[in-house]
Amino acid sequence: MxxxxxxxxxxxxxxxxxxxxxxxxxxxxxxxxxxxxxxxxxxxxxxxxxxxxxxxxxxxxxxxxxxxxxxxxxxxxxxxxxxxxxxxxxxxxxxxxxxxxxxxxxxxxxxxxxxxxxxxNRYRPVVKLLKNILDEDLLGKISHANATVNWNRNQEYYDQAQWRGTKEYDGGVLMNQAIHNLDLLLWFLGRPDQVFSYEATRLRNIEAEDVSIGVIKFESGVLSTVEASSTVYPKNFEESITIFGEKGTIKIGGPNALYLEHLEIEGKSQSEIELLKESIRKDPWGTPGHxxxxxxxxxxxxxxxxxxVTGEEGKMVLKLVLDFYKSAMTNQPIQFIKEKEYVVN
CATH class of the missing domain: 3.40.50.720 (NAD(P)-binding Rossmann-like Domain)
Incomplete structure (x- = not known):
């Protein structure tokens, strides 16, 4: 082609x-x-x-x-x-x-x-492992989760082009960097029900946010926190997703969420878990996602x-980001309106 x-x-x-x-x-x-x-x-x-x-x-x-x-x-x-x-x-x-x-x-x-x-990011080996664990219901009923993106995008990064950091053409850390992690949360946990968020522009001279703290309540009842920033000194510090279930806990993390940092599953031995961790460490990137x-x-x-990854899924995660922004602007929880059924694979 x-x-x-x-x-x-x-x-x-x-x-x-x-x-x-x-x-x-x-x-x-x-x-x-x-x-x-x-x-x-x-x-x-x-x-x-x-x-x-x-x-x-x-x-x-x-x-x-x-x-x-x-x-x-x-x-x-x-x-x-x-x-x-x-x-x-x-x-x-x-x-x-x-x-x-x-x-x-x-x-x-x-x-x-x-x-x-x-x-x-859906194609990263550790992400595919986490998705398989959830699809096989190995964690049981999920209680809560969190997603963290504490990265560095210095002022020079934003000064490279006039459109960077603008609300019209680029957006801030939530729209630009953490949107991948929000996509994974939706892929893992399903449709949101309600969101609440605070946004701030603390250190970078840009129009959009460089720090975001939010909460998602999913239709399933799962609660999740979302922390994102581009202000960390002097380099990327952490990108992670942690999911807590009745029969297990899993955390993928590191500076770029490439590694299996923690895994405990009812019925799995420590040797089995170490083998999984080692398999990820050998080739954390895998074949490039692109x-x-x-x-x-x-x-x-x-x-x-x-x-x-369908256009409807792209719309779903965009709506989540926009609802975070709306919540921060109004200082109110935002209901994730069911405009139509989204295609989620």
């Missing part, structure tokens, strides 16, 4: 590398308003470069387009590409508001094209099934 990338910043390199590792996939073109941003892809992958997306669509045979632009541009590009009958891989978040998200989803449905949102997500999109197209 022929791929194109729109937006040639940092994250686009992960897409390009992933495409190059997949048999039968080829990066044929890239598009960016800044011509110098595309030089790497021309030299490294032989891609044709365009500063105008209409020219690229007219001149190239493209099956799938990866949208890697600032988040505020996702919606307009996705609708345009869907109308051009291109399958779409869009970086998180799917959009910056629910109206734009609906436009994307409807355009893809109307044009019968596939849509997936980039949440590659590669597996793109491979899944190819399989979904060929077999006419939904991608593993």
């Amino acid at each position: 022929n791929f194109a990338i729109v937006g040639c910043g940092f994250i686009a390199k992960k897409h390009a590398l992933a495409i190059s590792q997949i048999e039968g996939a080829k990066l044929v073109s890239v598009c960016d308003k800044v011509s110098t941003a595309m030089e790497y892809y021309i030299l490294e992958y032989g891609a044709y470069a365009y500063t105008n997306i209409e020219d690229m669509l007219q001149n190239e045979v493209i099956d799938v387009v990866c949208i890697c632009t600032p988040s505020g541009f996702h919606a307009s590009l996705a609708v345009q590409l869907a109308n051009a009958k291109k399958h779409i891989i869009v970086e998180k978040p799917i959009a910056m508001n629910l109206d734009d998200t609906e436009r994307i989803i409807e355009a893809c449905k109307d044009n019968n094209v596939k849509l997936t949102v980039v949440h590659p 590669q597996l997500l793109i491979e899944d999109m190819i399989y979904a197209i060929k077999n006419n099934r939904l991608p593993s």
Whole structure:
């Protein structure tokens, strides 16, 4: 399949590398308003470069387009590409508001094209292990959980581009970094019922938040805390998810939530647990999540099934972030309104 990338910043390199590792996939073109941003892809992958997306669509045979632009541009590009009958891989978040998200989803449905949102952490070995433990009900009834992202994004990071840290085009730590962990909480624990949150901008000179503390009550009754920050000195400190059940406790953690930090399950011996921990330590990253997500999109197209991460799931986690923001703004709990059934695999 022929791929194109729109937006040639940092994250686009992960897409390009992933495409190059997949048999039968080829990066044929890239598009960016800044011509110098595309030089790497021309030299490294032989891609044709365009500063105008209409020219690229007219001149190239493209099956799938990866949208890697600032988040505020996702919606307009996705609708345009869907109308051009291109399958779409869009970086998180799917959009910056629910109206734009609906436009994307409807355009893809109307044009019968596939849509997936980039949440590659689902493919990490330790995350897949945790999901299997939950699916097999090894922890029993879940009482509560917590997700933590205490990272460093210094002022230089935000000063790289004018759109970084803005509410219109980027968002803060919750929308940008912790959205992956929120996606995992939804994947693990199901639909939220109510949220409450405090947001603050403490240390970074940005419009959006650099610290967020929140609580989720799930429809199942599970309670979860969410702590996120981009203010930690001097580097990433912790990314973790902990789940507490009646028959066990599991924590995945480290600076990037790659390791099995704690596991106790009724009936499992210490030697069994140590073997699981060691299996994760040997290859904590596994196959890159971007590669597996793109491979899944190819399989979904060929077999006419939904991608593993659907547009509706992208909408669900975006709504959760927006409800956190609304709660912080109003200082009130926010009911997670059941607008429609979401597709959750």
